[in-house]
Amino acid sequence: DAGVIQSPRHEVTEMGQEVTLRCKPISGHNSLFWYRQTMMRGLELLIYFNNNVPIDDSGMPEDRFSAKMPNASFSTLKIQPSEPRDSAVYFCASSLGATAQGYTFGSGTRLTVV
Amino acid sequence: GDSVTQMEGPVTLSEEAFLTINCTYTATGYPSLFWYVQYPGEGLQLLLKATKADDKGSNKGFEATYRKETTSFHLEKGSVQVSDSAVYFCALTGNTPLVFGKGTRLSVIA
Numbered sequence: 001d002a003g004v005i006q007s008p009r010h011e012v013t014e015m016g017q018e019v020t021l022r023c024k025p026i027s028g029h030n031s032l033f034w035y036r037q038t039m040m041r042g043l044e045l046l047i048y049f050n051n052n053v054p055i056d057d058s059g060m061p062e063d064r065f066s067a068k069m070p071n072a073s074f075s076t077l078k079i080q081p082s083e084p085r086d087s088a089v090y091f092c093a094s095s096l097g098a099t100a101q102g103y104t105f106g107s108g109t110r111l112t113v114v
Numbered sequence: 115g116d117s118v119t120q121m122e123g124p125v126t127l128s129e130e131a132f133l134t135i136n137c138t139y140t141a142t143g144y145p146s147l148f149w150y151v152q153y154p155g156e157g158l159q160l161l162l163k164a165t166k167a168d169d170k171g172s173n174k175g176f177e178a179t180y181r182k183e184t185t186s187f188h189l190e191k192g193s194v195q196v197s198d199s200a201v202y203f204c205a206l207t208g209n210t211p212l213v214f215g216k217g218t219r220l221s222v223i224a
Contacts, residue, residue, distance in 0.1 A: 004157075033211055043158075043203070043214040056211075091157055102148060103212060105157035 006106035018080040021109045025094030035091040082113045116141040120215035135189040137204035145208040147187040152201045194222045
């Protein structure tokens with residue numbers, strides 16, 4: 001398996017633009033997580049899905065953020081409109097089950113909003 | 115809510131030195147505990163885990179023991195190498211997704 005695949009690896013966009021981050025989880029994993037990593041706040045859980053259904057989105061910072069998982073092999077995280085404070089590394093992870101199993105992380109998308 | 119506290123970094127060691135990175139946690143119930151490692155420009159990789167009290171997780175010379183009485187899961191390695199330079203994250207999961215500590219940056223110099 002190629003692991004969790006995220007795209008793009010790097011994204012630079014202007015404030016106000018829409019940004020879409022993409023994630024392909026490991027085949028057979030039924031839980032998917034989106035995390036954001038910043039120097040100030042560390043790793044924060046934004047949202048997670050179980051069997052393609054959003055379970056907890058309480059970490060999504062604002063209505064500007066939305067996430068979808070239309071099928072078991074694809075998820076998106078969208079920011080519209082983007083702001084400079086959204087600049088961070090966004091990680092997608094997948095696992096079999098949400099708790100006791102370790103997660104497999106993608107390589108992340110480094111987002112810079114200027 | 116559940117939380118993890120790690121020692122502040124950065125930690126700088128000479129090659130072959132002994133490593134300890136402290137981690138304590140607060141959680142309801144009996145969480146599973148993890149150490150993840152992040153190399154520059156990469157995602158997090160699972161290093162080791164322990165799912166119940168007194169379990170010892172180990173991998174690549176790293177070890178950590180789940181201590182329920184002290185709510186700790188300290189990471190240790192007897193002899194570090196330059197290639198161990200990375201950021202190390204302690205994490206837990208109980209009935210919720212993984213909660214991470216802030217991370218500890220380790221630099222090993224030759």
